[in-house]
Amino acid sequence: MSPAGPDAHPDAHPDPLLFRTRPGNRRRLTPAAQAEVDRLAAAGEQSAWLSPLAYNLTISHSHRFVWYRVAKVATRTIRHHCETHGVSMDVDHAMRIRYPLASFADYFTFAFVRDPLDRFVSAWHDKVVDHNYYDFDTATHERMQRVEEFARWAAGQDLSAVPGTDQHLTLQSRMIDLNRVDFVGRLETFDRDFGEVCERIGAPAVPTAPKNQTAPGGRDRQVSQELRELVARMYARDYQLFGYPPPA
Known part of the structure; x- marks a missing residue:
């Protein structure tokens, strides 16, 4: 598929380490990250460099994961676990983000759902x-x-x-990139499923009950x-x- 913009290049994928949220504002990308997303979007919708839909994302470069956050499904519990066990959240609480697909192709992707x-x-x-x-x-x-x-x-x-x-x-189902998610856990079996996530991302698996x-x-x-x-x-x-x- 040919790039749609004059400055586009088939290998013009951003360094994933560029993708971060702002210190003091965990919902918004840094200016550099937002500029890169805007550049890829401007290169053409047909380039397939960005996810077609936007998601609420948390991303760790050190532990190489993308978490599709589903509101009201243990989000506080998972985030607290990461904070207290040294898991960096470079994209902390980004809202409605289209993300560069190739940059995270080898990251572990997960989400949690509930009844x-x-x-x-x-x-x-x-x-x-x-x-x-x-x-x-x-x-x-x-x-x-x-x-x-x-x-x-x-x-x-x-x-x-x-x-x-x-x-x-x-x-x-709209909050998760179902074409690219590696693991979908359930709140009803949270201890077991989150333990599997922790094993996959290299974090301590400490039994915990979902908060609130x-x-x-x-x-x-x-x-x-x-x-x-x-x-x-x-x-x-x-x-x-x-x-x-x-x-x-």
């Missing part, structure tokens, strides 16, 4: 019941204290749109049939791809 119903209820508790994250007016926020009301509102969003949909509600998790199988699974049906429709692709049984 979509548990994830949705967890997002509702955190972002609606405990906070007014979506900035609803007073009357609407009061109405959204019923999870079914919030689910009806969420069902009106395009949950595959990134950017566009809030990361806490986006389809998990809405417990699966507890009171939050005692939900109405309406909620089950709404979540099953909204997250049908996640249920299908990740093998979770749809809520019945």
Whole structure:
């Protein structure tokens, strides 16, 4: 495939060590890294040098991994483990980043997912019941204290749109580059699966429970049939791809 820009070159892949987020701003790339991404993008959409879609990424050059972060799925736990065990996060908390594919072709890539119903209820508790994250007016926020009301509102969003949909509600399958991910762990078997990730990246595997998790199988699974049906429709692709049984 021919490069589309006059200055493009088939081997013009950036040094992966250039790809970092800014000190003091863990969400944004450094100017040099952003300039390189912009240069590759300008070279032509057909070059296949950048991922076609944008993802929320954490990248370590020292431990050679790319982590596709899925909000509400042990992100604080994984990040805390890295921080406390000397795992550098050169791209710390980048949001909606198209990344240079060839530069990370030999990095280990992973993600974690969870039952979509548990994830949705967890997002509702955190972002609606405990906070007014979506900035609803007073009357609407009061109405959204019923999870079914919030689910009806969420069902009106395009949950595959990134950017566009809030990361806490986006389809998990959209938050992961499914064509390039090496390992997808589950929150329900977190100790075992994260232990495997730690072994692959050369980090200590210390048993740990996910932080700030809405417990699966507890009171939050005692939900109405309406909620089950709404979540099953909204997250049908996640249920299908990740093998979770749809809520019945």
